[in-house]
Amino acid sequence: MAHDERVTLPSFPTLTSLPAVDRPDLVAPPVAAALATWPGAADIAVVDIDPDLADTAAMSEAYDIPMTAGGNCVVVSGARAGDERVAACVVRADTRADVNTLVRKMLDVRKASFLPMERAVAETAMEYGGITPIGLPDGWRILVHDALLDEPVVVIGSGVRRSKLLVPGRLLADLPGAEVVPGLGR
Template sequence: MSTPASTHGNSLFERFTDLSPARDRLDDLVTPVAAAVRDWEGPVSAADVLYTETDPAVADTAAFVEHYGDDLLAASANCVIVAAKRGGETTFAACVVPSAARADVNGVVRRQLGARKVSFAPMDTAVGLTGMEYGGITPIGLPADWPLLVDASLLEWEQVLIGSGRRTGKLVVPGSAFAQLPGVVVLTGLAA
């Protein structure tokens, strides 16, 4: 599900007039996301991780693209938290896929995690374990010991719109930034 990088250039995000480096907006981020941005290291610079305020009433993907523009669907990714069960134990992981797709939870995710059963984590569990708001969960700032499963196509995108940890904002990051996040496992075919 690769999309041409030119579709994801900064011009697509010009409608967000307050787009600025996330490191300059740490007070607008939840604690784990702010810490991850503050301590950012790697080939993608922290200056390339951008933040914008958005309307919290339209934080969910369908409402967001209806409000801000359908073209943003092709430039957005969702991060979902899954619970994997095997032998009476439950482990958690995150999956990041293009917003126009779904994570292949019962196939690719289950095999990758070596689980008997994988399901989406309940909202209260996802919020409690991540320290983020439901509808704003982002791969940046997740628990470092969790597997972070990322669809390989996203690494090719020039810019990706993702959650910021709160429903009141979004992050815009280079797709290649996903490769430097803790616990990342890049998977072809994660997005179904």
């Protein structure tokens, strides 16, 4: 595909996509760095959106995207014996991450909770509402809801609120450090 060649995805005709690897200006710096080295990046597109519509429900309504095609990424942490354990959970947008039971058990902590917004933004170098599993800090676990793998295209954050990434669902399992978790979203 030629640089900046525009493509309209048949499943989302309201969005005009560009190859994400060709548009590092549309993603957060750690996302651009990860895309530059990840073999799966060639199949990922980026779309420009109105930053006021970055929240999943608003974006789904405005751009006519089913909630089942959206992937939300939340950052969760817990501690055991003074050792903090952090994970990014990517769940289908029509569900919520099972933090209190499944994630807590997977992290092997007494209590798991969402990382405070300021800390999540600082540690990921991404904008709140745009945090994505691509380009997260080394050592963070990435827990992926198994239901996302069946989606032909999943719309996820790009690290910034003004764009989204379009990722073939199956590729989420191939992210560095990804763990596919049945029932992660409830």
